[in-house]
Amino acid sequence: MAKIKSLDELMKIKEQAVKDIQMRDTDKRGKIVVAMGTCGIAAGAKDTLQAVVAELGKKGIEDVSVVQSGCMGLCDVEPTIEVVMEGQDPIIYGHVTPEQVVRIVDQHVQNGKVVSDLLVRKGEI
Amino acid sequence: MPVATNTILMCAGGGCISAGEESCLDALNKAIDKYALQDVVKVVETGCMGMCDAGPLMVIYPEGVYYQKLTPADVDGIVSEHILKGRIVEEKLLDNPLSDVKTQNPYDDHPFFTRQVKIATRNMGIIDPLKIEEYIAHDGYFALQKALSMTPDEVIAEVKASGLRGRGGAGFPTGLKWELTKKVPGDQKYVLCNADEGDPGAFMDRSILEGDPHSLLEAMAIAGYAIGANKGYVYIRAEYPLAIERLNEGIKQAKELGLFGENIMGSGFSFDLEIRMGAGAFVCGEETALIESLEGKRGQPRNKPPFPAQKGVWGMPTLNNNVETYANIPPILTKGSEWFSSIGTEECKGTKVFCLSGKVKNTGLVEVPMGISLREVVYDIGGGIPGGKAFKAVQTGGPSGGCIPADYLDTPITYENLKKLGTMMGSGGMVFMDEDTCMVDVAKYFLDFSVEESCGKCLPCREGNRVMLEILEKITSGEGEEGDLEMLERLGKNIMDTSLCGLGQSSPQPVISTLRYFRDEYEAHIREKRCPAKVCKPLTRYIIDAEKCVGCTACSRVCPVSAIEGAVKQVHEIDPEICTRCGSCVQVCRFGAISKVSP
Numbered sequence: 001m002a003k004i005k006s007l008d009e010l011m012k013i014k015e016q017a018v019k020d021i022q023m024r025d026t027d028k029r030g031k032i033v034v035a036m037g038t039c040g041i042a043a044g045a046k047d048t049l050q051a052v053v054a055e056l057g058k059k060g061i062e063d064v065s066v067v068q069s070g071c072m073g074l075c076d077v078e079p080t081i082e083v084v085m086e087g088q089d090p091i092i093y094g095h096v097t098p099e100q101v102v103r104i105v106d107q108h109v110q111n112g113k114v115v116s117d118l119l120v121r122k123g124e125i
Numbered sequence: 126m127p128v129a130t131n132t133i134l135m136c137a138g139g140g141c142i143s144a145g146e147e148s149c150l151d152a153l154n155k156a157i158d159k160y161a162l163q164d165v166v167k168v169v170e171t172g173c174m175g176m177c178d179a180g181p182l183m184v185i186y187p188e189g190v191y192y193q194k195l196t197p198a199d200v201d202g203i204v205s206e207h208i209l210k211g212r213i214v215e216e217k218l219l220d221n222p223l224s225d226v227k228t229q230n231p232y233d234d235h236p237f238f239t240r241q242v243k244i245a246t247r248n249m250g251i252i253d254p255l256k257i258e259e260y261i262a263h264d265g266y267f268a269l270q271k272a273l274s275m276t277p278d279e280v281i282a283e284v285k286a287s288g289l290r291g292r293g294g295a296g297f298p299t300g301l302k303w304e305l306t307k308k309v310p311g312d313q314k315y316v317l318c319n320a321d322e323g324d325p326g327a328f329m330d331r332s333i334l335e336g337d338p339h340s341l342l343e344a345m346a347i348a349g350y351a352i353g354a355n356k357g358y359v360y361i362r363a364e365y366p367l368a369i370e371r372l373n374e375g376i377k378q379a380k381e382l383g384l385f386g387e388n389i390m391g392s393g394f395s396f397d398l399e400i401r402m403g404a405g406a407f408v409c410g411e412e413t414a415l416i417e418s419l420e421g422k423r424g425q426p427r428n429k430p431p432f433p434a435q436k437g438v439w440g441m442p443t444l445n446n447n448v449e450t451y452a453n454i455p456p457i458l459t460k461g462s463e464w465f466s467s468i469g470t471e472e473c474k475g476t477k478v479f480c481l482s483g484k485v486k487n488t489g490l491v492e493v494p495m496g497i498s499l500r501e502v503v504y505d506i507g508g509g510i511p512g513g514k515a516f517k518a519v520q521t522g523g524p525s526g527g528c529i530p531a532d533y534l535d536t537p538i539t540y541e542n543l544k545k546l547g548t549m550m551g552s553g554g555m556v557f558m559d560e561d562t563c564m565v566d567v568a569k570y571f572l573d574f575s576v577e578e579s580c581g582k583c584l585p586c587r588e589g590n591r592v593m594l595e596i597l598e599k600i601t602s603g604e605g606e607e608g609d610l611e612m613l614e615r616l617g618k619n620i621m622d623t624s625l626c627g628l629g630q631s632s633p634q635p636v637i638s639t640l641r642y643f644r645d646e647y648e649a650h651i652r653e654k655r656c657p658a659k660v661c662k663p664l665t666r667y668i669i670d671a672e673k674c675v676g677c678t679a680c681s682r683v684c685p686v687s688a689i690e691g692a693v694k695q696v697h698e699i700d701p702e703i704c705t706r707c708g709s710c711v712q713v714c715r716f717g718a719i720s721k722v723s724p
Binding site for chain 2: 017036
């Protein structure tokens with residue numbers, strides 16, 4: 001590894017390290033809950049989860065955490081994800097394939113618009 | 126590459142390791158394999174999280190949920206419940222003393238955590254001690270960078286202005302020590318770290334070294350720059366292998382990044398250090414004995430003056446501070462002396478790390494602002510005395526300290542106040558005692574330690590303490606006489622006045638302070654041949670209540686020395702001559718018929 005010669009170089013290492021450990025920060029703008037019950041996994045929730053993580057990583061979104069949950073009882077519309085953004089009602093989406101994840105992250109997480117054709121439920125369960 | 130979605134911190138402090146952290150970590154890794162979570166879960170081993178009593182501890186982020194007292198079986202359950210299904214595992218959460226609902230994130234609502242102010246232990250339990258990047262993410266090495274952009278005198282002025290005082294026990298102003306060492310002329314100077322933590326019940330230095338080794342490295346380099354030294358030594362007990370390992374790894378990583386060793390951050394300043402292991406003699410925590418030992422000689426104190434600042438390691442000017450003192454330095458530089466001096470009291474700035482042990486509910490490691498009252502430490506942070514017993518005393522300052530009784534629970538903790546109460550801050554061990562503790566027995570225990578650890582160089586400590594111990598043994602075996610207490614006081618005073626080093630000068634302290642606050646207990650032992658706490662074996666005996674005994678023979682069958690006589694369905698009797706006071710009979714009696722008495 002290159003030796004640090006200046007404050008800027010030290011700062012760069014800090015910024016990268018902060019990114020790496022930001023997952024531990026509980027102070028986030030929102031979270032995406034992926035239902036990982038048996039039904040969800042059978043319907044492909046593992047791919048959905050990977051896609052959510054990958055998409056957030058790709059777009060450099062660090063203030064949204066990804067959480068896994070169990071079955072929320074909507075087995076026929078699995079895989080489901082719940083998007084909870086600060087100051088907004090939680091939104092549950094159904095039939096979320098990796099392709100749809102890209103849309104949800106783009107429209108909802110980044111631009112605050114609900115992806116209506118995938119909407120299953122709005123508000124607290 | 127997918128980003129980890131959950132980070133699991135496992136506490137790998139000494140307490141949790143001995144409670145079984147390693148097998149839990151194995152179980153965790155197996156569970157992660159089993160559920161194929163390698164890409165979404167990141168596991169980090171951290172330093173001590175402080176709540177050793179609840180170990181092994183685990184924290185799951187992003188939620189920040191703490192799980193306590195883990196077993197490998199629990200771990201699998203937590204992974205499948207919490208990580209896979211998102212359900213909190215209630216029964217493994219920490220109990221919240223303030224409410225019936227268990228606590229999920231104790232930093233929000235558990236008084237053990239909310240009452241603490243963490244400066245020296247700021248990174249412990251939060252970062253991975255084996256990754257320098259995590260230390261840097263928490264502002265690590267920014268203090269060193271800042272120091273190198275200042276003049277050495279400016280650095281010293283900042284430390285002086287902070288009001289930081291030595292955390293090893295005596296409370297000497299740290300900035301002044303740095304200034305004095307800098308002013309002594311000499312081409313070769315040394316920075317020394319005393320990591321020979323020897324007080325029974327004190328483990329903060331080990332925890333800092335294990336949990337945040339870079340904090341010490343950074344501070345020692347800053348000290349080197351300030352006083353004009355390019356070489357340092359860490360004198361550490363060989364009984365701390367994990368601390369040594371992590372310190373060595375820290376040095377290696379810091380050197381790779383150019384933050385330690387030759388030409389630090391291109392500034393032209395170089396600083397390197399060497400780790401010296403001590404064989405565990407208590408006296409080597411005394412700075413001059415430590416230096417003797419470091420030089421390869423027998424660990425015995427030298428005369429002072431000359432002080433180490435004038436003639437220390439290899440006869441050169443040496444700056445010596447302990448681990449906790451150094452750990453305070455980086456935040457003082459990054460956040461400023463004004464911030465630091467806003468915490469604590471007028472004379473004692475900042476915080477102090479205490480190790481709570483003995484009869485207290487939450488044993489572990491806490492960092493609190495100076496000036497906090499003992500009551501807050503015992504009841505709010507410590508969670509009170511277990512089993513509904515009454516608080517009797519707290520022993521501070523290790524074997525050189527004294528006991529503080531319940532009457533002084535509201536005293537703010539400062540160096541001066543503790544001294545006034547006849548004890549000392551010491552390195553910060555706090556041993557709590559409840560009503561079942563015999564203070565004469567406690568004094569005997571600590572004096573026995575000092576006798577055992579006396580280096581033997583000077584007579585008052587070597588012989589005086591031995592005579593004092595003999596008197597205490599006489600008293601606790603029921604052979605005390607009038608005049609013994611006066612003799613103890615006279616001897617104690619002489620030893621304190623005439624011993625060469627700080628250890629000898631303070632060794633009678635446990636006896637003197639218990640005599641001051643619990644004289645009636647001593648008198649009961651001598652005059653009534655009675656031990657009020659029913660601890661001293663020769664002064665106690667077990668008796669069977671004839672009303673309650675049904676003659677079940679359980680006690681006589683369990684008695685290892687056949688001291689209990691009695692036929693079936695007849696009242697039994699214990700022969701005090703044969704009885705060894707082992708207490709086995711009390712354990713088996715289902716009728717509560719056996720009790721311990723002291724006449």
